[in-house]
Amino acid sequence: MGGQAKGSTPFAQKHLLGLADYSAADILYVLDQAKMFREVLDRPVPKIPTLRDKTIVNLFYENSTRTRLSFELAQKRMGADVVNFSAGTSSTKKGESLKDTIRNISSMKIDMVVSRHESPGVPHFLTRCVDATIINAGDGAHEHPTQALLDMFTMRQLAPDLRGKRVVMIGDIAHSRVVRSNIIGLRKVGAEVMVCGPKSLMPLDVRSLGVEVSFDLEEALGWCDFAMALRIQMERMNGGTDLFPSLREYHELFGIKMAHLERYPDFTVMHPGPVNRGVELESDVADSDRAVILNQVTNGVAVRMAVMYLLSGGLRTG
Ligand code: NCD
Numbered sequence: 001m002g003g004q005a006k007g008s009t010p011f012a013q014k015h016l017l018g019l020a021d022y023s024a025a026d027i028l029y030v031l032d033q034a035k036m037f038r039e040v041l042d043r044p045v046p047k048i049p050t051l052r053d054k055t056i057v058n059l060f061y062e063n064s065t066r067t068r069l070s071f072e073l074a075q076k077r078m079g080a081d082v083v084n085f086s087a088g089t090s091s092t093k094k095g096e097s098l099k100d101t102i103r104n105i106s107s108m109k110i111d112m113v114v115s116r117h118e119s120p121g122v123p124h125f126l127t128r129c130v131d132a133t134i135i136n137a138g139d140g141a142h143e144h145p146t147q148a149l150l151d152m153f154t155m156r157q158l159a160p161d162l163r164g165k166r167v168v169m170i171g172d173i174a175h176s177r178v179v180r181s182n183i184i185g186l187r188k189v190g191a192e193v194m195v196c197g198p199k200s201l202m203p204l205d206v207r208s209l210g211v212e213v214s215f216d217l218e219e220a221l222g223w224c225d226f227a228m229a230l231r232i233q234m235e236r237m238n239g240g241t242d243l244f245p246s247l248r249e250y251h252e253l254f255g256i257k258m259a260h261l262e263r264y265p266d267f268t269v270m271h272p273g274p275v276n277r278g279v280e281l282e283s284d285v286a287d288s289d290r291a292v293i294l295n296q297v298t299n300g301v302a303v304r305m306a307v308m309y310l311l312s313g314g315l316r317t318g
Helices: 024-041 066-077 098-106 122-129 145-158 177-188 217-223 247-254 258-263 283-287 293-311
Strands: 055-060 081-086 112-117 133-139 166-170 192-196 212-214 226-229 268-270
Touching: 024 145, 024 177, 024 293, 055 066, 055 098, 066 081, 066 112, 066 133, 066 145, 066 293, 081 098, 098 112, 098 122, 112 122, 122 133, 133 145, 133 293, 145 177, 145 268, 145 293, 166 177, 166 217, 177 192, 192 217, 212 217, 217 258, 258 283, 268 293
Parallel strands: 055 081, 055 112, 112 133, 166 192, 166 226, 192 212, 226 268
Antiparallel strands: none
């Protein structure tokens, strides 16, 4: 595994394929750098031209709103030249393979590729096809490292030292790449992690990831400092909704409600988006001052700026 900081260089990664390849030191380094970019976003002119000489392609084979806008905004705030590729409007529809697409794009002298794809392992495959730096923006149910980094950044705003902090992720544990990246990252920095959800959406070997498991929302909310609700990933269930009875029953058993906020006054509500109001969160919970969901979105831009800055060599000023 790559990932250990080498010698006097605090950060020596070329790609961000997953948090599995990053050490705790790498993760904390990115999160510390992101604080500076978060401050830039609060300036009247929120720009810092550190990627001015870079060309980046956003290669999105799967739907995305937040992640894609967030990357694009981060790139533009740093002055990069940005090309957007969507599978729906490209030659993919004409049968071109992923390898050919990326080779063609690469002959246009691309420095960095941000990739989202429904198949696990695509970002790793891309590193073998081109020289560019590859950033994984979600590969199937495998990893979504920048999401986990922005989640950890948001937690650290409230709890600067995550060691011993308790984080529960609630919902579709089996199909969530957000869960996988968060489990890996949070455990590396010393947080305690619990997963909670219906048995049918819980991987059999989940305990081997070093997490607590609960099938009881009350127990989970009474235990945690942060509760992250997750969307049910219908698109990864092969068209079947047979893994749980109904959205209404799911909400009854696993939806976070205003009554929970009253009963357990200390935990913070998070959600990677998109939120299905009335399913994983009662609508008022999403809008309450206990939720940091929009803050997660703002922090996402700063974290992605930090990631791209560091992967492009860092330390270059405008
Ligand atoms: C997540 C994703 O795409 O994995 N969303 C996101 O990146 N903001 C979670 C989801 O789709 O439910």
